[in-house]
Amino acid sequence: MPTSTSQPSQAATRSPIRLICIILLVLFVLLGLAVLITWLVVRPKRIIYTIENSSIQNLNLTNDHLSATFYFTIRSYNPNKRASFYYDSMDATVNYNDQNLAFAAVQPFYQRKRNVTRLNLEFVARSTALPSAVSKDFLLEKSTGKVQLDVWLKARIRYKVGAWKSRRRTMRISCSPVLDFNRFKNLKRTYCATEL
Numbered sequence: 001m002p003t004s005t006s007q008p009s010q011a012a013t014r015s016p017i018r019l020i021c022i023i024l025l026v027l028f029v030l031l032g033l034a035v036l037i038t039w040l041v042v043r044p045k046r047i048i049y050t051i052e053n054s055s056i057q058n059l060n061l062t063n064d065h066l067s068a069t070f071y072f073t074i075r076s077y078n079p080n081k082r083a084s085f086y087y088d089s090m091d092a093t094v095n096y097n098d099q100n101l102a103f104a105a106v107q108p109f110y111q112r113k114r115n116v117t118r119l120n121l122e123f124v125a126r127s128t129a130l131p132s133a134v135s136k137d138f139l140l141e142k143s144t145g146k147v148q149l150d151v152w153l154k155a156r157i158r159y160k161v162g163a164w165k166s167r168r169r170t171m172r173i174s175c176s177p178v179l180d181f182n183r184f185k186n187l188k189r190t191y192c193a194t195e196l
């Protein structure tokens, strides 16, 4: 019968294929482990952003149009022992109640391992139109002495570990400092949320 004679020869041809499959599987598992370990070693910790201090000058909110100059000193700390960061571009906006008041661009920079870099941001709002409800809220909050603003940064970054460089990614940073209008300063150091 053809089935009984073909059985052993089939088993004989299957075993080297099975061996190759097992070797390939082991190689894949080892490769996966190597990738995982490399990723765990290479994966950078989050950069820590804080707003250290801030000030406002020449605030004028008349007829729902806001003019002011906002200054923020933002501290950026790279806690990584192995990863350094290229900031290829960085845009910043200052907002109130989701309304954009002014924007600023930050010069590209390179941040070494364990480095602290301070960014001095200056936002100039020139007669920015606000919805009248937002403008009312702003004046009301200002009369209590404290106004919460939002500073949003969006950076295109690459990080470098040894000679390896990541592809370009977007890092978003959001900070919500509360400004004290009686002293035109922010109340305390504000920690920002970062998302990479």
Ligand SMILES: *[C@@H]1O[C@H](CO)[C@@H](O)[C@H](O)[C@H]1NC(C)=O
Residues within 6 Å of the ligand: 052, 053, 054, 055, 071, 072, 073
């Ligand atoms: C924050 O304080 C530092 C040192 O006191 C000063 O150089 C900087 O101009 C201040 N920044 C703002 C936005 O007030």
Ligand SMILES: *[C@@H]1O[C@H](CO)[C@@H](O)[C@H](O)[C@H]1NC(C)=O
Residues within 6 Å of the ligand: 060, 061, 062, 065
């Ligand atoms: C505030 O802005 C209004 C309208 O733009 C202007 O008429 C007024 O003179 C400004 N006030 C100050 C103190 O600059």
Ligand SMILES: *[C@@H]1O[C@H](CO)[C@@H](O)[C@H](O)[C@H]1NC(C)=O
Residues within 6 Å of the ligand: 110, 111, 112, 114, 115, 116, 117
């Ligand atoms: C961080 O890097 C910048 C730019 O390379 C440099 O000016 C600054 O002194 C460094 N700061 C520290 C604390 O190493």
